[in-house]
Amino acid sequence: MKQYIAQAIPLVDIIFVADYDEADGKGIVKKEILDYLVQKAKQHKKFTIGISRENIKDFAQVDLVICNEKEAEIATGKKIRNDDELVRLGSELRKQLNNKITIISRGKEGIHVFTEQDSEQESEKKSFHLPSYAKKIADVCGAGDTLTTAFALAINSGATPRQGAEIASHAAAVSIAKPGTATVTTGEILEAMFQHHKPRAHEKIKTWDELKVIIQEHHQKNKKTVFTNGYFDIIHSGHIQFLQEAKKVGGEDALFIVALNTDRSVKENKGPGNPILSQDDRAKVMAALECVDYVTFFDELSPIRILKELKPSILVKGGNFDPEHIVGKDVVTSYRGEVKVIPLVQSQSGERLEKMIHIQKMTITKTRILDPT
Numbered sequence: 001m002k003q004y005i006a007q008a009i010p011l012v013d014i015i016f017v018a019d020y021d022e023a024d025g026k027g028i029v030k031k032e033i034l035d036y037l038v039q040k041a042k043q044h045k046k047f048t049i050g051i052s053r054e055n056i057k058d059f060a061q062v063d064l065v066i067c068n069e070k071e072a073e074i075a076t077g078k079k080i081r082n083d084d085e086l087v088r089l090g091s092e093l094r095k096q097l098n099n100k101i102t103i104i105s106r107g108k109e110g111i112h113v114f115t116e117q118d119s120e121q122e123s124e125k126k127s128f129h130l131p132s133y134a135k136k137i138a139d140v141c142g143a144g145d146t147l148t149t150a151f152a153l154a155i156n157s158g159a160t161p162r163q164g165a166e167i168a169s170h171a172a173a174v175s176i177a178k179p180g181t182a183t184v185t186t187g188e189i190l191e192a193m194f195q196h197h198k199p200r201a202h203e204k205i206k207t208w209d210e211l212k213v214i215i216q217e218h219h220q221k222n223k224k225t226v227f228t229n230g231y232f233d234i235i236h237s238g239h240i241q242f243l244q245e246a247k248k249v250g251g252e253d254a255l256f257i258v259a260l261n262t263d264r265s266v267k268e269n270k271g272p273g274n275p276i277l278s279q280d281d282r283a284k285v286m287a288a289l290e291c292v293d294y295v296t297f298f299d300e301l302s303p304i305r306i307l308k309e310l311k312p313s314i315l316v317k318g319g320n321f322d323p324e325h326i327v328g329k330d331v332v333t334s335y336r337g338e339v340k341v342i343p344l345v346q347s348q349s350g351e352r353l354e355k356m357i358h359i360q361k362m363t364i365t366k367t368r369i370l371d372p373t
Helices: 004-011 031-044 067-077 081-097 143-156 161-175 186-197 210-221 237-248 263-270 278-286 304-310 331-335 348-370
Strands: 014-020 046-054 062-070 100-104 111-115 127-130 227-229 255-261 294-298 314-318 338-342
Touching: 004 031, 004 210, 014 031, 014 143, 031 046, 046 143, 062 067, 062 081, 062 143, 067 081, 067 100, 081 100, 081 111, 081 127, 100 143, 111 161, 127 161, 143 161, 161 186, 210 227, 210 294, 210 304, 227 237, 227 304, 237 255, 237 314, 237 338, 255 263, 255 278, 278 294, 294 304, 304 331, 304 348, 314 331
Parallel strands: 014 046, 046 062, 062 100, 227 255, 227 314, 255 294, 314 338
Antiparallel strands: 100 111, 111 127
């Protein structure tokens, strides 16, 4: 066995030891073998993981140990009666075994993670809890193994403990939504995480100051922000197509911001009777679109001031504009931003609807004048 371990370790990235032995030590995962494996793994700088139903106390110096509450109680000889005791016991267990990371899984209560290093960042504390992300439970068989392997793969790929825990918890949630022992794909995990973290519509509506912080952080990661502006009073299919295409011009990780003229700005630009929808209603409609990341307002007649404040990477307009004549072009190019034009598909139904609404308003007004009763 030792000879096989010595030959195999240099050929792998992660070593996963699963000790399911409940037959009085008749399995092959003996402490002597485990100690030898850990020693060789450290020599070759390989990441080790251990799970055990009754012998977790033997997994000293394994990089990652994952157990449930009962297994943690067996290892420490102590009972977990509340959350405070869980945190104390988990911290003691990690120190006792000298693991880099110890995870205690708690079923529907989620997981608690204990790490050897405390970070200055609030999101990467030494001990933290994550809830279960399960929405549908078909079969819990294999959930623990899915959690363990997903966490290990994430950590070995450079993720932080919290990032690894997020990925692993979503992977487990996907797994238990399927009947039987099921596999989980990367795409399924990404979709689950996207659906969980996707901002609700009202959370997309931001002030300029809020957007400045968001944009600055995004630019620091060398990612782009795309900006467009307009009335967007009666949204039609041409608008939707334009917005979807505008989202793409900055690349996969770009943020797409839509700035709406306020009601005062629309009225001053288009005349009395405008807008048809209030700025709050227009913002709610815009925020509900999946392609739009954030929505804000500007009260001026043109977007010059908001462009100077936000400094987006790319200004996008829809229609048959000459880029040289787009309002705001000089502002954006002054800080080496880009200006792009996307052809706008005209929707006659949208234009007709707007005209019909205005005609209806005029008819109602005239009727009231002629017949005040």
